[in-house]
Amino acid sequence: MSRPTNLSLGRWFSYRGGTGYLLWALHRATGVGVLLFLALHIVDIFLLGFGPELFNELLFLYKAPWARVGEVFLLFGVTFHALNGLRIIVQDFSPRLWAHQRRLVVLEIVVFVIIFLPAAWIMITAFLGNE
C-alpha cells in the first residue's frame, strides 16, 4: 500500500504563502490561458488553407460578445504574464534585490495598470459602441 503524501489540490491552495506564491499561481494560470488562445489562433489560421469562405465564417467566433470579453481577459493575461516574467528575470539576475520583492511587485502593478486600464477601456468602449 502506498503511503499518503499530504499533497492535494486543496492543500496547494491552502498553503499560506505570500505575494510571491500568489503571483506565481497567477503567472501559471495566465500562461495556460494565453497558450490556449494561441492554439485557437493557430487552428483558425490553419483553416485559411481551406479557402477564405470557411475562414470568414469562422470569424463569427471573434465577433461574439463573449469573445470580445475574452479578448479583455487575453489582454490581462498577456500583460500580466509579460510584466511578471520580467520582474522574475530581474530578481533572478540581481540577487541583491531579494529584499525588495515588495517594491518590485508594486512597480509591476503600477506599470500593469498604466498599460492594461487604458487598453481595456478602449476595447470595451469600442465593443459597446458597435452594439
Place this chain on the structure above:
Amino acid sequence: MRVTFKVYRYQPEVREDPYYDSFSFDAEPTDRVLDGLNHIKWHLDGTLALRRSCQHGICGSDALRINGVNRLACKVLIRDVGSKITVEPLMGCEVIKDLVVDMDPFFGHYRAVLPYFMNEEAPPDRERIQSVEEREAFDDTTKCILCAACTTSCPSRWANPGFLGPAAIVQAHRFIFDSRDRGAADRLSILGERSGVWRCRTIYNCTRACPKEIQITKAIGEVKRRIVDDRS
C-alpha cells in the same frame, strides 16, 4: 486559554486513510505548539507519532505544517497562531505515521550537492586564513539546521519530487562561496542540471518558512548568477 488542536493522523496499522483528530485542552498563551503536541502525546493519546529532540530550534526535527504554513513547532508560541491550531506533516513527503514523514529523499538531495569541505591542496602550517568579507559571503547559509521547512514549502518541489530543493541549494551555497573550498565547479555543475536551481521560480515560500531566517531566495539567486557568470 482553551485551545483546540486539529491533528493529521495516519495510522496504517489500524486505518488505511489519513484522518484528523481534535483535542481540546487548556494551555498558556506562551506555550509553544510543541508543548501542545507533547501534552496530547503524554496525557491524551499516547499513539500520536511526532519527531522532536532538542526542543530549542536547533536539531530541526519538528518542522510541521502549522495552520497552513511550515514552521518549527518548538519555535512557535500558541498566542501567535491562535486557539485553533491545525497541525499536519510536511507536504510532498511520504507520511510514515501521523506527523512523521520519510526524510530519506530530502537527505538524498542534501548529499547530492557534496555538502562537505573539498580541498586537495596541502594544508598550510596553521589555519586557512579567511578575511571577514570572505566569511560574510556565506555566513547566512551556515545557519541551516536541515529542518526541511523550506524544501517542503516549495511548489516546484511539490510538483517535481526530483527537484533538489532550497535546503540542498542553501547547503551547497555554504561551500560554493567559502574561499577555502575548491569544490565549487563540481557543485555548480550538479546545481546547473535540470533538477537544480533552474526549477526555482522565485516564489519566496522557502524564505518565509525558514525558522533560521536564512535569505534563501537570495542564496539561490547567487548560485544562479554564479552559474551564468561562469558560463560566459
